[in-house]
Amino acid sequence: MRKKVVITGLGVVSAVGNSIPEFWDSLTEGKDGTKEITAFDPSPYRTKIAAEVSDFDPGAHFSKKEIRRFSRCDQFGIVAFREAWRSARLDQASLDKEKAGVVLGAGSGGILSVEKYFRDFYQGLKRPSPSLLISYSLATTTDHIAIESGLKGPRTTTATVCSSSSASIGVAYEMIQMGLADVMVSGGSDSLCEVSYSGFSSLKLIDPESCKPFDKRRQGLVIGEGAGILILEEMEHALKRDAPIRSKLLGYGICADAYHLTAPEPNGEGVERVIRIALDRSGITPEEVDTINAHGTATPFNDIAETRGIKKVFGERAKEIPISGIKSMVGHCLGSAGGIEAVATVLTLENGIIPPTIHYEVPDPLCDLYYTPNQSIKRDVRVALSNSFAFGGNNVCLVFGKFNPISECRMRNAE
């Protein structure tokens, strides 16, 4: 029989807040995390902004030795993980660590450290420290978290970049279904680095002013950074230890466009398929969906394809479903985008507030849905989707449901 999976812990580091309360306040108030880049010198670039994490003091969390060994990506991931772990009250629980694992998604990973090493190495300036190379593998943050907390269940890292951390949540869900774990840490972490910034810049996909998803004036992404971590737990396990249950994870879908290395399939056919797979796997009909946390990168093509895909699934009702494009505030955090957006989706279900798409002023006839412009709205949300799409057409859709303890209890008794 299929196990039920719930979310019992959340943690976040982002440009609009380095804790869940701060992050959620910012999102519901429509705060923009975009600022001038400080991680590297942006002056040779046409665009000079990013949604950088600020007020993050590594010394408050790590020893000097750890700061030398942990990349910025590791640090974000570990800090968000600690918040999630505490909020799930797993720091106090007598957990069977043989049945607790970690699956994170990765994007640029520790490339910022590796960049530092090779910049010095190639320019022959000085002998760089090999400890910068410890972060060469995308698995590094995943391993750090498992080792720090002694988790001996399944462990892996997904690497589809822009949809990595959404995929990681799907994989973690499956680990629980397979009986390999009761508790799984999932989500992702990523830090701004020059390689990925210049890459998106070379593809002319960065907006010089702000991220304006679904707005006619949109010119592309604002790159962000941070971490979004979710604790997935088998429901009976969570109930038995009286854990704080935040929402249910009903299911997920993963599929491919098989279309192009960077451009999405223009008619939204891949978007439609992945949402249908996710709904079907979750036992949810399109009529039951109350809100969608969009991929919404604000690239000209993504937003049209996503809009078309949503319309294909939801038909006439598509216009009534509030859609959030929170990349307008946190930027596109690549390897952690799906994790941060999943955290926001769970908070949406928990609080009955749908965060807005900010910078939305000029409607685009090709993006003609309700994108929750500029102001958050209050709404009882029972089912929420979170979409993530990546380069090469790697699509993921997650289906979250509101956790209602009374109806869950009734269902258990009936069974």
Next chain:
Amino acid sequence: MMSHRVFITGLGIVSSIGVGKEEFWENCLEGNSGIKPIRGFDVSSYRSRLGAQLREIDFKTFIKPANLRRMDRIGKIVVSAVRLALDDSGIDVRGEDPNRMGILIGTGLGSSDTVDQFFRSLLRDGPTGAAPLLFQTAVPNAIASHCSIEYGIKGVNLTFSHKETSTEMAMAFSYRLLKKGRADVILAGGGDELSEPLYHVYSMLGALSPGRGKGLEGVRPFDQDRNGIVLGEGSGILVLETLEHAEKRGAKIYAEISGVGMAGSTDGLLRYDLKGDSIAKAMSIATQEPSTVDYISAAANSTPDLDRAEALGIKKVFRERTKEIWVSSLKSMLGEFDGSGGIRACGVALSLYHGVIPPTIGTVRLDPGCDLNVVLGQPQKRDIRSALLNGCSNGGSNISLWFKSC
């Protein structure tokens, strides 16, 4: 919910000891190593000289020209392995429902060479020098995207990157999805390339044989004089298929995948499972019938820690039966690389199909701490009822897959 049986029906191998299963298998059984002095870049500043590199391959024979020019080297290597696997299986993709076919790829460092080229162009010429074509192939999931675009495969598509268990995870997850009926056919496996920056990183981290000691450079799994890894490269892809789908098209069957197991160890970021407990746990979860296991394709990579830990893990699971189980490490011929699991899984499928186990070469004197029944010298001919493939990564992810003969 109905559970499906999962079979291996096609093998695609691009390796340092052969392209295609025939050449690969012949060299495996003869114990011909792919390990040779590094060509293509200068290693004079390192303590190590060796690597198991692919020879020149004419990728045009495997890949459509329009797609070929968008691919970097690792993309070409893996897509070629996909082509070989599909050809071997006899599946005509055009006759299949593209939504019921998937691609799951594992790669540790993917396009490390492309990332390096991109970064060097950025250092040299600034942002205007950064080439968009390089960037779009530099992302780790580009490999799986190339595969899906080449064949129009629209079902599940996922990339795992977790050091030496990247491909084992891709195969284990494929097994799960097929078992639950989420697809009819999944191309599973992956690969890695041996690039200059990668060689540099491994060398700087002290992972390469001969290490800092005075010993001889080389791979000798379970040997008392082993002293680190030699890097390799290549790709192995398996066509995994549900029983129903395989029967309907009268497919040739190599072996069945009947179980997967996973466990994490927490001994340190660059440490393997030191005591072998997690390796043992992964094997125990994977195998429902340990008494039928006749062969273990080991993860042993000639590092002091991993080989000893794997031996400990095997002894913990099989106890007095340990001496009856043949153990071999194909890494003795292929070298070590994150995405080696696909090729090694093809090796297990061929062992089950032909009833023969390739030797572990290079190993002369077994370490008393690794007192397993290691196949040395000549291949072992025997019926194999079932076999395990182990994958172990530094940092501590351990994955086992259990294969049954058909």
